[in-house]
Amino acid sequence: MSTLFFSGCNVIVTTSQLLSGLSRAVQKRIAHFCSHLFIDEAHHAEAKTWRNFRENFEDKLVLQFTATPFREDGQKLDGKFIYIYSLKAAQEENYFKPIRFHPISEFNSKTGDIEIAKAALKALDEDRTGRHIVMARVDSKARAEEIFKLYQELGKGRHEAIVIHSGMRASTIRIEKQKLFDGDAKIVVCVDMLGEGFDLPELKIAAFHDIRKSLSVTLQLAGRFTRSRPDLGDALFITNIALIEVRDELQQLYSRDPDWNELLPALSGAAIEDEVATQKFFKGFARFLDQVPLKDLRPAASMVVYRTDCGKWKPENFRKGFRRRSSRDKLFHTINRDENTLVVLAATEDTVRWSDVESIRETNWELLIAIWDSTLELLYIHGSGINGEYREFAKAICGKEVKLIVAPEVFRSFDGVKRLVMNNVGLEEHLGRQVRYTGRMGSDVEAKIGQDARRTAKRAVLAGTGYQDGARVTVGAAKRGRVWSTLRLRIDSFSQ
Template sequence: MGYFQDNYEKIQFTKGLVNNNGLRNAQLGAIHALGSYFTLDKNKAAIVVMPTGSGKTAVLMMTPYLLCAKKVLVVTPSKMVRGQIYEEFCELKTLINANALPVLIHKPNVFEMNHLYSDEENKKYNEADVIVATPQCALSLVENKAESEKFDCVLIDEAHHTPAASWTRILELTQKVNQVLFTATPFRMDSREIKGEVIYRYPLKLAYRDGIFGEIMYIPISASAEKDLRIAYKAEEILMQDREKGYEHFLMVRTNTKEKAKDLEKLYAEKTTLRLKRIDSSMSNNTVKKCIEALKNKELDGIICVDMLGEGFDFPNLKIAAIHEVHKSLANMLQFIGRFARTNASNIGTAKFITINDEELLIENRRLYGTDAVWQDIIIDISDGKVDEEIESKEYIASYHKRDKSASDVENFSLYNIRPGCHAKIYRVNDFNISSSFPNGCGITEPPYVNTEDNTIVGIGKKLVPPKWLASNEINDVEHLLYIVHYQVKTGLLFILSQIKTETLYDEIASAFSSGYEKIPKSNMHRVLAELKNFEIFNSGMANRFSESGESYRISAGSDTSQAINESTGKMYSAGHAFCKAMKDGNEITIGYSSASKMWSSGYALLNEYIKWCDYNGEKIANDEINVKTNTNFDFLPIPRKLISYPQNLFFANFSSETYLMSPLLYYKEEKEPIGNLIDSDIKIINIIESEIKVAISIGNIEETYVCDIEGHYEADTSSKLTVSLHNERVELDKYFCSYPLQYKATDDTVIDGAEILFGNTEVITYDSSNIVAIDWINKYGTDVTIWSIVNSLDTICNEKIG
């Protein structure tokens, strides 16, 4: 039997009370959760989430005893942490002090792996119960199959590093053994997945309640040209004040480059009385250790570093942070703050963070460096909220299953890693059949992922496209395409995300998953702007209802395009598309919609967040009681309604605004040379009934007729011979019109655009007779009207001659 098996019975789960040492609540919860998890037949790594300073190392060290491990590999993020854990396993002080192990327990054989794998040290590898290594060394060890098979337990410290290549490879090579990942922040700046199942999570708010996470304070400095000097002076002032109060506090100066660290070292030496030393990754481990010893021996007031002494560094007296350059990653910032919020020392007080006040700085859409930032509440709420989001996302992804268990073409593909852009085409459907398949046009090459609980299906398609630099089709690149179809039961709405944004394909997808569908009118789409505040509309469109030539659609872009709209504009134009910035629950968002039943945002989201986004807006779209007010001049523009039937007084047809902006070339049959631009052709209305309108498109001696229903769907009367070039492809003209519908106008200025109708108002262009004032030109002003009479007579003679 191995060391940990022999000593399993000696481990105690003593709870720490006022009168005796023991394990904290977080440690007890984590170790019992691990014991429970590994009684089941699991093939996933266990993830333990505990705040910095809550005792992750103790839980990590107890795990081999609990699992009766034979041989353990511990992977740490840095040489410093490697050395700390090596010493912990050698001495077991932490577990003995917590009454988790007896004082006289025999210690394990621990090997600190300082170099890459070498046959010369084979004996040390074999004799060790625990090997502690950084990722590079650990990987060189487990790549040796004989050595890898000796381990039955792998423990990862600071597991948010695991998506990195070396960490991932270690877990892949040891996937058949028990794996436990420990971290305070189970999320990454690059949004990559930390693979495994979160089996225990101790919230930061409980760590604060239990006194594990201490008081923190943000001290803002007004921005100025001498910001570094002002931060240095304030850091010195705060440190001296704390020491006068009896606190044994020390300072860390944080920046982002080695060059800046050198400049700050000189600045603090010349302008303050503080004794500081600079450390960075270019220095030897021995040099860094000596610096840390000097700090702990109170020979220094602090250190200057670049992302050093972060993960795993335990010195609770480090309480003042002079932040000359802030972290741009929320995960890194939370890790950093956690180091200063430790409470496991005497004579320490509130942790203080000194930096420049920057109201405009957003970290993952969160404003943290404002003058009114109350960090104690903000940091706890953000940390717990971010962890909640991560766990929720993992649980949501786990609710999907692949329709067919066959191997994926995409190695190690996970739905967690997709980040769909927030864009959706929306239909109202009769029903939803999640068992259906995507149409052939999607190019789905492998079985889709299905979530029957949430009525969502995700497909990955392939499309062969020639490189832009190649004029022929001899070589094709493979483009992977994402499709998401989600049905909201409550509203009967179907949301489709497709990277091929053609109306024909959207309609085919909707038809594949439902027995009947209809598009959403703009009056309903407009409701996505409801429940929002502080609008800035920076891209919008207006349709001119009265112009039969010239401008038919006006697009405006700028910081706030609504300022160019007034009551008169609203009488002449109707609302087109809109894209704006607004506030929702105190957070800044973007949202846009168009007449094509589409909505979008500028952001990208996790899959569960995307579905929430669809559902939230779907409920607004379906709510007939919603009254939208943006409190901007955009409210002056009338909103079109859904087309119910075609009016008989339609007399004029025009191409869409998109067609005029970028007119495609028009082709006949399979001919290679175009016969002209689409806007060169003529449009003629042939017939109108309530449910459809027939039009003719002609150019030269070529003419074809098309029928459009009240959903804005076009079909050629016979097989379409006219095609246009669209996205490097030849598309039949009727399919083109489905994406870019013709616009129809009636004699009463009613306008039909696709499946929408905007009723005209003939009073808008009628002169008010009370505003007409008659002038007596002859008697009052003596005007010679015979000149007008002569012109009038000549006009008449000319017309008669021409006739």
Template structure:
């Protein structure tokens, strides 16, 4: 039997003389040996160390398939002289050291014989000096966490790197963190292997390195390395009852397994210490199962962990304390009160409970499947009859394949090691380019490697397999501006990109350098190129709705004034000068909506095109393709593009009349509203639950806007009104004692001074601050008569608007529901503060989800009589509600999350918001929305309007909403009236 006798040299010499046994285990004959993924991973790793020792290799092995023993087997099979193991936690460090010192499992299966001595292992737990590091020379294996090595001075870390021959990183999905990267960088000249079950990071940062072996989770299941997974769902939409229902089901499963003689334990998963303490109060009544609470602040935590390992507690309430580095096979039941939202963490978590042990049963998971707010890739886990064994396999496959696709894109640039160096820098270029027409025969990408300029040297260069993309990095030295000497210089690293879009014979050039550098690069890689500039460049502005020119540069034909730059509010004269020919466009930067989404576009007469964004090279290439389609479309006439540009007009003497709609600033997108709150009088109001009322004109210089909010406890409150005072050259908001909680807490009125509310006028103009924005073609648009539909209301009490919890059908909303009920599969009553619409009606057809938003308003009763007519006041509020709801476009699952939240919060009050259908349909729609098109339609229901008597003023207000919704979303509206 091998022992621990000997020094470093003795151990290493025994490994060099040892013949590692690569025998595969045979379950049929009970012959011990390596598992299939272990054997394959060892072969892949050893081959990689021979063929590409300077390239980081990544081995993907699901939790429970023998990853740790594979790493240890590599020490002897590869005869690694001195290895640093980097692990993410103290628990994993302790676990690895214990396994490494005995090689117990490898010896039991016959992979390592008595000839090989156990390694001398040193675990690092504190800062070391260079002298201390030198003492580590007696170790064959050194184990450390990045947190420990972070305390090393740079010279000590370099000494450790020099001492070690190899670096092996466990749980490599942590590797992009700053502390890990410092170690990785110090070892960049040493062979490095990374092991992980999930080769992707939830912060979207890449894991550097090539995936040299991937053992799919499907194979692990088929090969019997994972026990089957049972999912036991509960469905409880009342949040006050959900935890109790989950606990009852989980304890029932535990007692059933114990009765069968299975020594199983139940883990209760909470997202925070506070939640864990709340849940422990629910579970502690099961005294015979000895529940225990454990988290980082619990006293005697180490003693409790020991008791857990000794199985003294059958129920363990924790906050991710039993994840990476904690191996307890008896943990077979999990009560998931707070789901992980990350596929990576979920897969790790599940893997801990699915290890194979003949003495134990199958893993069981319990969770509430009502209203799950999770990544759509994980949504399939929480369906009624979900097969978790299948789902986690598919999710793992999808996520890992995505990383492999990224790697495949990178590997298109595989002509040499330069590509790896470039992508290792994680390039995130500004999205910009200059385009050229280049014949296919004149595109010469291979010439880029001849790049050579004085004081600028080529460092990295690569062309992809398709020969349509070049990535290049150079190093340039230039004199410093403040000294007349060549002793010191500035060093700049320049990125060059070229993409050739063969379909349009168009070449796109990007460089982080200057014009001369771009020209030199172009002349290297293309012959007889023709720059696309002038008017075709401005075709990129095509199809931008509600376009605002943020800055405009003009070329002028005057001797005393050749160029002028216009920013912000002085756009009106600029547009007219362009249109009448007294000035020529030099450059334009604009914002607006394209296909219902916010976008930015920049273009110049010289040919530069850009977007206010930085992104990956893959995105830059896709952007080039989109731009190519526009600039090569001769049917787009740039002279027509500016006709719909928003003009800006300063408001001076008085506020415009006819302002009917107020909404939060453009800086607050709908996805941010749920993260923003208002604070008033000791209560917190989520911005989504705030309703801004109809704008009131106090006097010529003062506007006021009522504010109604629903607090977290479900009670409605009237907040102080928001008032806006107009001054000669400015404006001032007032909303005393109300604070906004965003990235920080500040007075709401100060926030609105810098980010003014958006106000909409009946003429179609948009007011922000003391400026009025409009397009000449968009003013005074009236609703097309064809969009009006008259209903016979019969004896319906149209002076009553809402059906409320009682489902009163003798109301405008109730009659509307009765009228449309048969047309939809799902109808939701969203009436109340913070509503999306009074009725949300949904139907499906093939791959499309149709969502119709019904905005209902009552007809006022005067002197006991209700008379539909032509009163313009009857359309202001409902048009504002319809205009406000357009921002829910493109929010996908957030839209359905909002409905589900409101459904759940209303349940304790006895208000059942789902009028047709059930919550399961809502969940299914939320899951489908990622791969189904969502088509919105907006319906205004106002019986106070008489179709026969409708006035021009009413049509103007309705036309404003129609125009606004059409421009932002591309959707039509319908207006329902009385005859």
């Protein structure tokens, strides 16, 4: 039946929700009859349903379209960038209307909601086109009902409000949405921006009672309100800037007097440039394990650093750094020669601690990343294990004349960190031949260290938080050479 149906089709239009209800066999039949796969809103294409379906098109042409080729979870989109149409170009060519920003500054959240609603209702009253619609965005169903009642109360007799969220029946949602299309309702309170791909150019007033904290969602939200049509005015964004907690890249958008028409294209362009650079970085590697995509690895931000004197490194010699390797052990590697980056995945077998039976063994996986800075002649090594300094590994790829950077130089990693507050301080005090180690952990522990200890003790471990280039950072360093931060990074971030 499926063969008969699909063989008679020139174009098949579907959604991920419909595909998820089809068997793998039917999905394969669809792919068999299709020469191309076009995916809109491709930032969702890494979701399991789309990914499984796309695998059926490995020998076909797949084109993906998205305004935001980056995801909140940091996952990379598969595929090659072949065309980029910038948000700035869309503005200059009048596909997008300008954005006006109306900030409210209220430290009481309830008062802030009232002021946002009043500003939105005033904008409706002053709308000369008579067509504009308010979307009041919140972050939960409970908040949606609360804010809906607020608009009902404040807009009574002037503008009808509706509420839409996932707790409502599908039939009820369709009826409420139709009120918007017919112009009967001028205010919609919602949680998820009315769903993916919702098209209503009359949405021109955005009342943000709760803020979405990521750039990708902010850009998608902006796109809902800036669509150009001759009979409609400019977009207006309203929010309470006094109680905002957003990611660093959005701080400027929600400042006292921002120009969204300048900032949003700049943020979008920078994010897309970063994605293009990331894609180029990963394509520079030789083939690796298909089951372990490099772009999906998130190692902890920690490393040791070696001074080298080799003139040219030899990453292909890394196996010499695994001297105790047995026939059971496996080493997988890939090299990006343009970026001087080596990635090694080591699988080593060992006996278990709870038994002497030789046949009972466990496999330990360790990720190693080596980056050689040819200008500074420094070798940076990250290891996911706890083996420490990786001296033999460093000698294998950069020669015998390698020197681990340890205390006191290792503590230079705190250079440039402003307003540094220590939350972990380890000190060593020499009492004759004995060495006493004292560790302090907590908020601002440095202030609690006495003058005697400051004069006589040596730094063993330092870790804290501060600001670098205006962004909040965490930094730690130990006297034996390890430097770390409380982050998990993509491999390309290690080379930056």
